[in-house]
Amino acid sequence: MKRRAFITAAATAPAALAAPSIVSAQAQHNWKLVTSLPRGLPGPGVSAQRWADRVTAITEGAIKVDVFGAGELVAPFATQEAVESGTAEVYHGSGSWFSGRDTAHAFFTAAPFGLTFDEMHAWMYYGGGQELLDEFTAPRNLKVFIGGGSGVQTAGWFKKPINSLSDLQGLNFRAAGLYGEVLRKLGVNPTSIPPGDIFASLQAGTLDGAEWVGPSNDLAFGLPNVAGYMYAPSPVEIYGGIEFGIGLDAWNALTDGQRVMVEAVTEAEANRSSGDTLHAHLQAYEKLRAMPDLTIGTFPDDVWEAIITASREVIDEVKQTSDFHGRFVTAYYDYVRQATEYKRYYDTAFLIERQKFFS
Template sequence: MKRRAFITAAAAAPAGLAAPNIVRAQAQHNWKLVTSVPRGLPGPGVSALRWAERITDITEGAINVEVFGAGELVAPFATQEAVEGGTAEVYHGSGSWFSGRDIAHSFFTAAPFGLTYDEMHAWMYFGGGQELLDEFTNPRGLKIFIGGGSGLQTAGWFKKEIKSLDDLQGLNFRAAGLYGEVLRKLGVNPTSIPPGDIFPALQAGTLDGAEWVGPSNDLAFGLQNVAGFMYAPSPVEIYGGIEFGIGMDAWNALTDAQRVMVEAVTEAEANRSSAYTLHAHLQAYEKLQNMPELTIDTFPDDVWDAIEVAAAEVIEEVKQTSDFHQRFVEAYYAYARQSTQYKRFYDSAFLTKRQSFFG
């Protein structure tokens, strides 16, 4: 018994002695995460905090992530540049908000008649989307992962009723990325402002309307209190995605195991935040429907017709930017076309029957 105990203890000793050396040799990574939304904002703000906490926990503090909300360290729409410039290691935000740097970045968030959040995840993980994103952004020193989508968003909140295409002419409307470019062709004056500025701008009359996300986020921002007409769905904000962008220096400094941990946490967050947003939207939409002073509708047919024409023009313009843009956009819409054919037979037919079932 004594000999066996001695052998067991001796066998365990090298591992026990080696462990502290491994811990001491392991590099410490202190990351600053800058997000474009207010700290702790329901939905995306909470998602950023949860991602940071889980990265810190799963790596047992080897990667310690500190979160800075919009404006706390850098301006809300300067987060991507902050990572490229080394001010922070990670940014969290929507690709549409960085479209002024390259409009193609919007496709990973929202594209005209584009991919829904389940389709986007399938394309990114298995259809070649992540490889195209890497090709697009790795040379700029960024390793970017999708962080979840809100699903089909609200087309917009307006202070006046939209009865026809004429009613959009000259309106000052908050819209980012490709949605802004489509609306510009319809006679709208689009402007991209940070989320936290939307309500004050509507209240002050600087804006005639705005898009933000969907029922839960819009309700949280109080948009129903400053704009009495809500139109949905959006023709462009389909996936409504947000992303985590890690500086390549920070990414390359990790061990292989740590990279796997970061990827796993990010994929989990993309799923969790998408699920949460849909759940929150269901509750919020019910509340909005019960507001008698609020008009909820969809755009008139002539607006939709004009949007289709404008969207086709915008897509073609992006394709003409470079050989990569053409290859990228064609790959994106090839996947959307394939999924449309599939969902026409499966999803559309089922949803019609389910609606009949519930009356």
């Protein structure tokens, strides 16, 4: 029995000795994720927590991610800078909210007459979009991934009807990124404020109108209670994307396998978040349609014509910023043009016939 015990101990000794060295070789990464959105906000707020939970789970705790909602650690629109400075390892927000630092960033989330969420995913994963995003964000010490899109958003909520282009003149309107730049050319006074301040600003009268996301998010924010006119679709908030930005120091400290895991979780979240938002929009739109005091419409023709002209001007201005901006914007709209032609024959034609099916 003693001999057998000795043999058993000898056989298990290498594993017992090896285990501590394996554990010690596995570095622990404690990440702080700062989101520009309120913690647990339906849709994008839930997405941030789901991403954090899945990264922690798939790495078996080797990467532990703690989420801080808007204002809990840094100001809502200071999340990107917090990662650049090392205050946090990951930010979660829309490139449109950070476009004041560089307008080009907005193209990865919301661009005039741009890519829908399925087209954006195709461009990012296979059409060269991720490589351009890496080139754009690496100088800021960031590794950025798209994290899902809301789909075509609401153009805006207004306190009075928009019957002509003149009705937009002088309005104080909450709009971020390129949408704000387009509306500015139409005589609107755009202002970019954090999402959590939209309702109070409309209620107080400091805003005459606002864009947020779409039916589910707009309803959750109570916008029908403070603005009786809803117009869709948006000409700019097409993908309506959210992104995850990781500090390059934190990213490079991971093993190759851990980077694959984080990337896989992020790609899965981009799909999951997009599906989650669309499903919620479908339910919320039915509730909005049933509201007797809410007017739902689309912009009149002269507004659309002015938006098209202004959008072309904004796009040209961004292209002239630098050689990279010219290269990037050209590549983006080459893909938009290709997708538009394809969908004209397939998606658009089908959607017209599908409406007839239900009429």
